[in-house]
Amino acid sequence: MKRWFHAAWILMGLVFFVGCSVESPVDIKAVTGSPKTFVGSDTCKMCHLEHYDSWKMTLHSRMTQDAVNNPDAIIVEIDEATIRKDLAKLEDQLKVPSDKIYVPKLDEIRLTIGSQWKQRYIVEKEGSLYISPIQYNADTHRWVNYHEEDWDKRPWVDKCGGCHATGVDFDAKTYRELGVSCEACHGKGSWHAALPKTAVFEKRQTIVNPAKLTMGVSVQICGSCHNRGKATKVNAGWPVGYAPGKALGAFYESTSYAGGDTKHLYANEFSKGHHQQYIDWEQSKHAREGVTCTSCHYVHQVGMPPTRSQTLSAGSKQCLSCHEVVNSNKAHSIHSFANCVGCHMPRIAKSAESGDIHSHVFLPLLPEDTLKNPKVPNSCQTCHQHKNQDLKELDKKYKQLAVLPKPTGSPVR
Numbered sequence: 176m177k178r179w180f181h182a183a184w185i186l187m188g189l190v191f192f193v194g195c196s197v198e199s200p201v202d203i204k205a206v207t208g209s210p211k212t213f214v215g216s217d218t219c220k221m222c223h224l225e226h227y228d229s230w231k232m233t234l235h236s237r238m239t240q241d242a243v244n245n246p247d248a249i250i251v252e253i254d255e256a257t258i259r260k261d262l263a264k265l266e267d268q269l270k271v272p273s274d275k276i277y278v279p280k281l282d283e284i285r286l287t288i289g290s291q292w293k294q295r296y297i298v299e300k301e302g303s304l305y306i307s308p309i310q311y312n313a314d315t316h317r318w319v320n321y322h323e324e325d326w327d328k329r330p331w332v333d334k335c336g337g338c339h340a341t342g343v344d345f346d347a348k349t350y351r352e353l354g355v356s357c358e359a360c361h362g363k364g365s366w367h368a369a370l371p372k373t374a375v376f377e378k379r380q381t382i383v384n385p386a387k388l389t390m391g392v393s394v395q396i397c398g399s400c401h402n403r404g405k406a407t408k409v410n411a412g413w414p415v416g417y418a419p420g421k422a423l424g425a426f427y428e429s430t431s432y433a434g435g436d437t438k439h440l441y442a443n444e445f446s447k448g449h450h451q452q453y454i455d456w457e458q459s460k461h462a463r464e465g466v467t468c469t470s471c472h473y474v475h476q477v478g479m480p481p482t483r484s485q486t487l488s489a490g491s492k493q494c495l496s497c498h499e500v501v502n503s504n505k506a507h508s509i510h511s512f513a514n515c516v517g518c519h520m521p522r523i524a525k526s527a528e529s530g531d532i533h534s535h536v537f538l539p540l541l542p543e544d545t546l547k548n549p550k551v552p553n554s555c556q557t558c559h560q561h562k563n564q565d566l567k568e569l570d571k572k573y574k575q576l577a578v579l580p581k582p583t584g585s586p587v588r
């Protein structure tokens with residue numbers, strides 16, 4: 176009797192199992208006939224767990240976070256007295272006195288933006304989201320002001336939204352998911368996700384794989400956010416209307432020094448501001464040769480341990496993987512010890528504090544660049560900055576190094 180009972184259960188289980196594993200045919204036409212929408216990373220996770228897992232370790236996934244459900248997203252104590260004390264130190268630069276600046280209470284903070292260099296806090300006012308006028312700089316552990324005079328006239332969705340969240344609808348002021356998620360780089364995923372696993376080719380055709388696009392269009396995906404400028408269609412800071420695979424230029428116009436932006440660029444068009452890597456890179460020989468962001472950075476490399484800034488390898492190794500031979504004159508001859516990045520990607524741009532992030536033009540800035548225009552920094556003075564070091568002298572010595580050494584020894588007979 177007992178045995179019969181067991182057998183019945185097993186049989187029932189088997190019927191259930193078989194019933195479920197026979198996939199009901201999915202009507203491909205019906206799927207691709209419906210409007211394409213954003214589905215969110217939780218859906219992608221069901222089939223691409225390893226990509227999801229590795230993306231979760233990157234800062235893209237943590238850019239904008241829900242501080243209500245996850246208070247740990249706030250990296251510092253929100254203590255009004257400390258904040259005002261720091262703001263008071265900046266009194267002569269403030270447009271609102273330090274004791275009058277709006278400082279949000281912990282329970283007013285809805286979202287956090289950033290965590291690495293700096294953190295800003297989003298609050299709600301009359302149904303819209305705004306960036307509150309305080310900023311925490313992580314490396315220097317200090318509070319600074321941020322648009323204290325007009326913070327409640329700068330809606331987050333318009334100014335920042337599309338670069339910090341995924342599936343942002345500019346008109347409805349909504350977003351599908353916080354942070355830079357799968358569909359920010361792969362496009363709307365509803366068709367792809369709904370198709371059965373067996374429809375491999377249809378699946379491939381319904382999602383953007385950046386590796387299969389032409390170089391220019393592919394790198395513009397990164398360029399849609401690692402860029403600074405304005406939307407071409409509406410008044411917004413991000414490329415409203417752009418989607419991975421499209422031509423960025425139709426939706427976004429980058430800023431430039433020649434165009435009047437002296438705040439975010441140096442006179443030689445090297446970046447002074449952050450999120451401008453694409454602007455730098457476009458000027459480089461790497462851009463012309465097809466060395467793109469993903470030649471040096473991973474976004475979700477399966478099995479890759481997290482490195483600083485998601486580089487494929489650390490320091491000079493990154494460069495030496497392609498540049499096996501570097502000429503032995505110029506600055507190279509005398510600095511064999513130094514890191515390529517130190518001279519070729521000097522930290523001349525600012526995220527939280529001046530000089531925290533790297534140039535992406537890959538060209539060293541020479542003493543003569545600073546001699547020509549004192550506002551342009553150089554790659555050399557991070558080391559050569561002793562009190563009495565004369566830049567003109569360094570320039571002269573460098574120019575001697577730049578001459579190829581003449582062969583020495585007696586001529587061959």
Ligand code: HEC
Binds near residue numbers: 222357
């Ligand atoms: C139901 C399972 C399933 C879901 C859900 C799913 N995928 Fe896929 N995905 C697949 C399969 C199967 C392939 C084809 C694998 C192959 O090319 O061999 C694929 C391929 C891809 C490719 C490569 C396409 C190519 O041309 O090489 C990308 C990119 C991708 N998926 C991204 C996503 C993203 C982003 C999401 C979430 C929006 C997602 N997938 C959701 C199953 C899924």
Ligand code: HEC
Binds near residue numbers: 358386
């Ligand atoms: C910041 C942009 C970005 C984000 C975010 C992103 N991807 Fe990708 N993905 C890429 C690029 C670029 C490639 C092309 C491969 C490469 O160059 O590394 C790619 C390739 C893929 C592929 C094809 C197989 C492969 O590894 O080459 C799959 C599948 C995929 N991504 C899934 C996902 C899923 C799932 C998520 C979210 C959990 C995600 N991606 C988030 C940029 C992104």
Ligand code: HEC
Binds near residue numbers: 359360398468484
């Ligand atoms: C939707 C906007 C968006 C897109 C598209 C995008 N990024 Fe980003 N990226 C960001 C933001 C925002 C951050 C800052 C995240 C943070 O600090 O929390 C970031 C950070 C990074 C970082 C720095 C990570 C670190 O540890 O410091 C790298 C490297 C990077 N992105 C590379 C890429 C590459 C390569 C692509 C294209 C394949 C790409 N991004 C596409 C918005 C984007």
Ligand code: HEC
Binds near residue numbers: 413
């Ligand atoms: C065109 C896209 C774009 C726009 C618009 C934009 N950002 Fe960003 N932001 C980025 C990218 C990309 C990064 C990471 C790379 C970098 O900082 O160089 C970043 C980084 C940040 C960080 C630092 C993250 C960290 O971990 O330290 C903060 C904070 C931030 N942005 C706030 C804002 C705010 C607030 C706005 C709107 C007023 C805004 N951003 C507008 C693309 C953008």
Ligand code: HEC
Binds near residue numbers: 452469486
């Ligand atoms: C030739 C290699 C190379 C290329 C190409 C490249 N990067 Fe980088 N990137 C680096 C290195 C090296 C760092 C510094 C790593 C470190 O901090 O140790 C870096 C740092 C960054 C950072 C962190 C902020 C900073 O400057 O410290 C971001 C964001 C970034 N890169 C985005 C991009 C984007 C977007 C592109 C394409 C437009 C790109 N990179 C192209 C090598 C490269």
Ligand code: HEC
Binds near residue numbers: 516520
């Ligand atoms: C994926 C391969 C690759 C990587 C990685 C790479 N480069 Fe290059 N680089 C090239 C190619 C290709 C060229 C163009 C051919 C040439 O001039 O040798 C180039 C050119 C250059 C030039 C010459 C620029 C000019 O205007 O003459 C400099 C400088 C340079 N790279 C520096 C670096 C540095 C620094 C790194 C590491 C952060 C690096 N590269 C990483 C492939 C690479």
Ligand code: HEC
Binds near residue numbers: 494495507516538
């Ligand atoms: C002390 C600073 C310094 C360091 C360190 C350095 N470079 Fe250079 N590099 C220069 C200067 C200066 C030039 C010449 C730039 C010019 O003429 O405008 C140069 C030129 C180059 C060029 C252009 C082509 C050539 O050979 O002249 C490449 C490629 C290059 N460097 C790669 C590297 C790589 C790879 C490393 C790391 C192994 C490295 N550099 C380390 C300063 C440096």
Ligand code: HEC
Binds near residue numbers: 518559572573576
């Ligand atoms: C990482 C630190 C570092 C950077 C960056 C650096 N240098 Fe140097 N440099 C040194 C050191 C240390 C010496 C002394 C080496 C010795 O005496 O053997 C030196 C020596 C020199 C010398 C010969 C010694 C002298 O002063 O008479 C010249 C010329 C020179 N550097 C030029 C440059 C130029 C030009 C750049 C920028 C493109 C540069 N350096 C960037 C550290 C650096």
